[in-house]
Amino acid sequence: MSETKKIKITLIRSLIGTIAVHRACAKGLGLRHRHHSVEVLNTPENIGMINKISYLLKVEY
Template structure:
């Protein structure tokens, strides 16, 4: 039963991960301020965006989830052209 459930979950994951094959806009964001002495949720957001150090630039797809994360820590990052 457990393996059958696991197979169903994998199939559902494949279905939803391949539904939207359109190219999303890629944006570059750069961390310009430290996350030291910031609330834990902002530190977690910086980490989830993929930043490892100051002046680190990462490329992310422009999805509503990523834009919400960027909005949450907009005082610590800049969008690079």
């Protein structure tokens, strides 16, 4: 069984003033507030959400 890589993401900018779809992506990734960090699996679904709100995030591979 191969080990799935994880990506550490941190919400750098506030969700106030963003569109609802972008807020939903942040919630789907498990981000709650500014400077909150989570580790997510490197899956196509998560990469798509990260790419959509990349202007709000800091991503570490």
